[in-house]
Amino acid sequence: MHHKNSFVQRLVLLLATLVCVGGIHVLPAHADTDLGCPGGATSADGAIAAEFSRQLTGKMRGAIWAGNIACARVIVQTTKSRNLSLRAASIAITTAIVESSIRNLDYGDSSSVGLYQQIADWGSFAQRTNPVWATNAFLGAMLESYPGGSWAGRPIGEVCQTVQRSGYPERYQPEAADGIRIATRLWGESSGPRVGRVFWNMRSPSGAWTGARVSDQGPVGSVAYAAGPDGSLHQFTLAGGRVHLNTRRADGSWTGARVTDQGPVSAVAAAAGPGGEVYQLTLAGGRVHLNIRRADGSWTGARVTDQGPVSAVAAAVAPNGFFFQMTLTGGRVHVNIRHPNGAWDGAKVTDQGPVSAIAAAAGVNNELHQLTLAGGKVHLNTRHGNGAWSGARVTDQGPVSAVAAAAGPQGLHQITLSAGRAFHNLRRTDGSWTGARIFDDNGHLFAIAAGCNISSGNLHIATMTP
Numbered sequence: 001m002h003h004k005n006s007f008v009q010r011l012v013l014l015l016a017t018l019v020c021v022g023g024i025h026v027l028p029a030h031a032d033t034d035l036g037c038p039g040g041a042t043s044a045d046g047a048i049a050a051e052f053s054r055q056l057t058g059k060m061r062g063a064i065w066a067g068n069i070a071c072a073r074v075i076v077q078t079t080k081s082r083n084l085s086l087r088a089a090s091i092a093i094t095t096a097i098v099e100s101s102i103r104n105l106d107y108g109d110s111s112s113v114g115l116y117q118q119i120a121d122w123g124s125f126a127q128r129t130n131p132v133w134a135t136n137a138f139l140g141a142m143l144e145s146y147p148g149g150s151w152a153g154r155p156i157g158e159v160c161q162t163v164q165r166s167g168y169p170e171r172y173q174p175e176a177a178d179g180i181r182i183a184t185r186l187w188g189e190s191s192g193p194r195v196g197r198v199f200w201n202m203r204s205p206s207g208a209w210t211g212a213r214v215s216d217q218g219p220v221g222s223v224a225y226a227a228g229p230d231g232s233l234h235q236f237t238l239a240g241g242r243v244h245l246n247t248r249r250a251d252g253s254w255t256g257a258r259v260t261d262q263g264p265v266s267a268v269a270a271a272a273g274p275g276g277e278v279y280q281l282t283l284a285g286g287r288v289h290l291n292i293r294r295a296d297g298s299w300t301g302a303r304v305t306d307q308g309p310v311s312a313v314a315a316a317v318a319p320n321g322f323f324f325q326m327t328l329t330g331g332r333v334h335v336n337i338r339h340p341n342g343a344w345d346g347a348k349v350t351d352q353g354p355v356s357a358i359a360a361a362a363g364v365n366n367e368l369h370q371l372t373l374a375g376g377k378v379h380l381n382t383r384h385g386n387g388a389w390s391g392a393r394v395t396d397q398g399p400v401s402a403v404a405a406a407a408g409p410q411g412l413h414q415i416t417l418s419a420g421r422a423f424h425n426l427r428r429t430d431g432s433w434t435g436a437r438i439f440d441d442n443g444h445l446f447a448i449a450a451g452c453n454i455s456s457g458n459l460h461i462a463t464m465t466p
Helices: 007-020 043-053 066-081 086-100 131-145 147-153 156-164 173-187
Strands: 196-203 213-220 222-227 233-239 242-248 258-261 267-272 278-284 287-293 303-306 312-317 323-329 332-338 348-351 357-362 368-374 377-383 393-396 402-408 411-418 421-428 437-440 447-452 459-465
Touching (some): 043 066, 043 312, 043 323, 043 357, 066 131, 066 173, 131 147, 156 173, 242 278, 303 332, 332 368, 348 377, 377 411
Parallel strands (some): 222 447, 267 312, 357 402
Antiparallel strands (some): 222 233, 278 287, 368 377, 377 393, 447 459
16 A cells, blocks of 8 residues: 555544544445446456466455456556566556555545555546556656666565555565466467457358348447347447447347446346346446346346456346346356346355356246356256256367357257357257357457347347457
8 A cells, every 4th residue: 555654544643633623523434436447347357357266375366357357457568568577567466456456446535546556646636547657657666766677686575565665565475476477367468458349140040140240340348148039139238348238129220329337347248038128237346236127118227236256247037037147256156046026046156166257048948058168168057947957067178268158949059269260059959969060260259149039039149359
């Protein structure tokens, strides 16, 4: 914490001031806000966070999520832009771990804010909450404190403390190993988080494809699909931390994209219910929020349904109206079921992991299909209508980089990405599989989504390219 006075000293000063002006008064509670980092977090960031969740050894173990990765990437890119080394990025990330858990925080006052909890002496509030500016300021102070590049040969914790002048110097070095791990993982990336265009493609029950067509020019970071019982398709896109909804009507026309969440959001999932309602799940600050769009177009308003820390979300609605919220925390999968009357069962672990990505689909017999990605292989576990689970089985040996799912009258559609190409595999209602077949050999695809109209059986696929 970069404070010239320790937290305790500032607290004593505050209390003394309150007494002097007429006694101690109860102050309104204020929750800190994560302002996010440029570009926002993506589903790929969630996958990286899931990888790290059990690898890390310090305070971030089991608590890292996609937003942390997005901010760490900004630190790495800013370090590279100054032609500094991987060790410099490791020092900066270690500092951010201790100060903010790699979050761009606004504590609601003019003192310590941002990734590095820099005080007002560093710059304006806007500057200190700009991750690029704040990182440059941190690195500049490091270079000034260690002329001739001598910082490179000093212990990471020592360098952090020299720059920050914290009242708790012992906190930095224990986090250095994780700072190095995170910096090393992101250092090899040639660019920032992937964004691009969204393409829509539809497969009819006959197996014919319409062919991919642009449905959002972007730049979009991720996409989610929810297919309605009336033949409509709801396309949710995440851009700059905000969620947009564009609906394709049954006649093929689109409503146009409208913002449904101002963010900052790091991930989105969606599902459509039997009555025409649409469920929107968003991930912000590691917490899950549910907002339901009623059939008349009105919204319930977003409510927290999981306090987290969650790194990925998936959603499905069964024909009987039961809603399944699937979350990924610390590499483990949890499912929470919302009944049609609004009551929740409570989250239960359905896969001990380590899992890097999840997908969900609900079948015509009210079963839940849980798809997980672990070690590049896809596993399917089905929860039957009576609550019993089939047990996880490998359905794709991989290597797979992303997975999506949708269910309809023909069965379960499993969509996978491998080497930038998209594959479709149908598990028929009798349990047999068609076998995976390429339907898009672009070679540069980095994200997918799927939804199936329960009445017509039309399968809608979203693919994304840079």
